[in-house]
Structures are given as C-alpha cells and as structure tokens.
Amino acid sequence: MQIDILTLFPQMFDSPFSASIFQRAVDRKLVGVNIHNIRDYTHDKHHTVDDYTYGGGAGMILKPEPIFEAVESIKSDIDLKEGIDIVPVILLTPQGRLFSQQIALELSSSSHLILICGHYEGVDERVREHLVTDEISIGDYVLSGGELAAMVVVDAVVRLLPGVLGSEASLLDDSHAFGLLEYPQYTRPPVYRGWAVPEVLLSGNHAQIAKWRREQAVLRTMKHRPELLDKTNLCLEERNLAKDLKQS
Numbered sequence: 001m002q003i004d005i006l007t008l009f010p011q012m013f014d015s016p017f018s019a020s021i022f023q024r025a026v027d028r029k030l031v032g033v034n035i036h037n038i039r040d041y042t043h044d045k046h047h048t049v050d051d052y053t054y055g056g057g058a059g060m061i062l063k064p065e066p067i068f069e070a071v072e073s074i075k076s077d078i079d080l081k082e083g084i085d086i087v088p089v090i091l092l093t094p095q096g097r098l099f100s101q102q103i104a105l106e107l108s109s110s111s112h113l114i115l116i117c118g119h120y121e122g123v124d125e126r127v128r129e130h131l132v133t134d135e136i137s138i139g140d141y142v143l144s145g146g147e148l149a150a151m152v153v154v155d156a157v158v159r160l161l162p163g164v165l166g167s168e169a170s171l172l173d174d175s176h177a178f179g180l181l182e183y184p185q186y187t188r189p190p191v192y193r194g195w196a197v198p199e200v201l202l203s204g205n206h207a208q209i210a211k212w213r214r215e216q217a218v219l220r221t222m223k224h225r226p227e228l229l230d231k232t233n234l235c236l237e238e239r240n241l242a243k244d245l246k247q248s
Contacts, residue, residue, distance in 0.1 A: 041066040059121035092146030096135030108160040117146030179232035183216040
C-alpha cells in the first residue's frame, strides 16, 4: 500500500511513522508513506496556502489551488507508474463520517490512499465538491488540524495489512474486530498482591477459555459501550447475559 499525506506540518509525522509496528511494515515494504508539504505547491514568494473567507467570518481557510495541484501531481505519478484509475482522496475533517474499525478495513483494501489534513477554519468548499472522494472524522471534537487524525487513520489501516502484525490472530482478538470490546487478559504471575488470574485461564480447556472470553467481551461491552451490542451478532445466551447485566 502507498499512502500520500498532504499537510502544512510535515515534521509532525517524523516520529509516529518511524517506530514500532509501523516502521517494521515500512522496512518490509508492506507500506510506503510520502509526506507532502502543501506549501510546495504554491506559486507566490510567500507560499500562501490560506486566505480570508468570502462573506466575512473569523479565521482563515485553505485555498483550493495548492491542494488540487498536490493531489493531481500525486495521481499523475500513480497513473504513470501503475495505471490505477481510482485513488481514494480523503479529507480529515470534523464533518466527515465517524471513523471505525469497519472503515479501516474498507480502506485497507485499497492499494493507494491520499489523505488531506485540514487546518485553520477548514478548506475551500470546492475541494470537497470536486476533489475529495471521502471525508473522515475520528471523533466529535475539534483538533487544531487533521494531522493527528491522519496518524490515527493510517495506524488503524496499516495494521490490517497482511503480514504487518506478527500474528494474524491478533486482528481477530482486537477490540471492535467483531463489534465487541476485547476480553480481559492476564500474564504471569498467576497471583499478584493477592489478585489471582481466573482459574479457567489456567485450566488448559480451550473450549471453556473461548467461552469465558466471549462472555467477558459481552459483559465488558455492555458495561462500557452498550450501544455497540445493537450492531453485534449475539446468540440468545449472550443477549440474555447482557440483559441480566443491564437489569442488575
């Protein structure tokens, strides 16, 4: 997968993309990331990327010209090299659809992604209308810019790529992988300060362990994110378990 990110602050991406799982994915050529400074696509001596809003109002908005030219330049290189017709162009904005594990899975099937980090009071509406193919928000709050949101999206997507994680089974156990929060996990020692690991996890009975984990996932989801259960396929026993917890 190739990911191109348009930003006013390219230095913000130096550290997050040069450590841990992500760096290993880059080293193994499972993903490539190019960071583009939007200012490089301006044509005036001051490298102007923003201007006042027509009609008045507080703050500045990003101009359309450098964003269009940056995306078109990236897409022309992609087309030249690989003959790809459609590349998702995603604007990170509070007005976008709320990011989720399902959207991360959807994006992970693309060979290329272009992410535009909004800033200031937003972008010229013509960018939305005629350039981007998708808009994504990582939550109902406002950040100073789209850079942190882009990092979140990229991290969630890249870890879904085949070969990135050491064990593909890790993906199946993640919170939200099947609509539930992850079950409790323990490691050695079996007893710490009087707090013991649940006996079922020490039993070696894999069927019972799987059943316990599923029940705990349901209980944890019911306690912390009950709205998720409405979108999750639960068996009758699991729904009764959630119902009992709700009534208790």
